[in-house]
Amino acid sequence: MPEIFVNYRTSDEEASATLIERELSRRFGTEQVFRASKSIPIGRPFPQELLTAVRRSSVLLAVIGSRWADARTADGRRALDDPEDWTRREIAEAFEGGALVVPVLVGRMTRLDRRDLPSEIAELADCQYRRYDSRDAESGLQRLGDDLAEAIPRLAEAERRITKEQGVRETHNEVGRVNGSVVQAGDYRHDQSGGIGNVGRDVGTFINNASGPVHTGSGTQNTTVRSGGVEFHGDGNSYVERGTVNNDFGGRGESESRRP
Numbered sequence: 423m424p425e426i427f428v429n430y431r432t433s434d435e436e437a438s439a440t441l442i443e444r445e446l447s448r449r450f451g452t453e454q455v456f457r458a459s460k461s462i463p464i465g466r467p468f469p470q471e472l473l474t475a476v477r478r479s480s481v482l483l484a485v486i487g488s489r490w491a492d493a494r495t496a497d498g499r500r501a502l503d504d505p506e507d508w509t510r511r512e513i514a515e516a517f518e519g520g521a522l523v524v525p526v527l528v529g530r531m532t533r534l535d536r537r538d539l540p541s542e543i544a545e546l547a548d549c550q551y552r553r554y555d556s557r558d559a560e561s562g563l564q565r566l567g568d569d570l571a572e573a574i575p576r577l578a579e580a581e582r583r584i585t586k587e588q589g590v591r592e593t594h595n596e597v598g599r600v601n602g603s604v605v606q607a608g609d610y611r612h613d614q615s616g617g618i619g620n621v622g623r624d625v626g627t628f629i630n631n632a633s634g635p636v637h638t639g640s641g642t643q644n645t646t647v648r649s650g651g652v653e654f655h656g657d658g659n660s661y662v663e664r665g666t667v668n669n670d671f672g673g674r675g676e677s678e679s680r681r682p
Contacts, residue, residue, distance in 0.1 A: 424456035425577055426570065427479035427521075429512045431501070435487035435528045438554060442485065442526065445563045446570070450580045472508065473515060480574050482516035483566075484546060485554075487528040491538055502540060513543045522573060525551040526566070 426446055430439035443457040455461075456479060462471045476482060490509075493501040501507045516523050525534065525546060534547040552569065554562045571578040 423478040424454050424461070424475060425450070425480045425574055425580075426455045427476045427482045427512070427516065428455065428457040428485065429476075429482050429509060429516075430457075430485040431487075431490050431493055431509045433493050434489040435485050438487065438528045438556070439485040441559070442483065442554060442563065442566070446567060449567050449584075450571075450577050451584055454577065454580055472512060476512050476515045476521070477519050479516070479521055480576070481522040481524060481570060482513065483524050483526050484513055485526045485528060486534070487531055490531075491534070502538075510540060510543060513546060517543065517545065523549050524569075525549055527551050527553050529555055 428439050428443045428446075430436055439457065443455050443460065447455045452460075456475045458468065458472060461475065462468050491500075491502060495501050495504055495507075502510055504510070513523065523546060527533070533551065536544045536547040539547060552562070552566050554566070571581055
């Protein structure tokens, strides 16, 4: 069951309540934060779900904006004066169950006056509040989350667990089917000296610091070295100090002569 119950009036600050719930869910885990439209499964009886959740929560956040106290019922009465008003009922259940009740005043909303509240929730006016303002939402939500983590140890434990799990995911990499070398590192530098190799199918052939004749075609390279009447035949690269070198590539009738 959730540790945090987000209480709000749909005709007042529903959007602010949603943003608060989402940030706290990100920080402590979605299962730790109850908001009716998010948390009640489809087809479930909402009165039972609401009462069960608020009774099992450790803290109730009462999101209060400028229209909260003066909202009206369908017949024109003040909603707070109706014993069946769900905003009122949830707060009353939280007080009765011993939960921590925190008014979250939105924007320029001022503190509540006990004289404006039904007796069963009049103590809401005396509870220390926190403020949420969209113009400074980040710092307001950060402070609210910090206060909740300090007040409810299970929330602090949940946050540590999430942080640890995120750290594990960020350091884990999967390498699929590859050909060639794979390097996992923040920075990688590759220096190749000498040799011939295929860098990639789109790049072609890479040659670096080669000495002697180089053949990159598909045929055979035959090298003949004449020096002092002696001939050497073979495949591969050659180094000649002096003399004449004739190269035949792949039997194509093409030759190259080089005289040092």
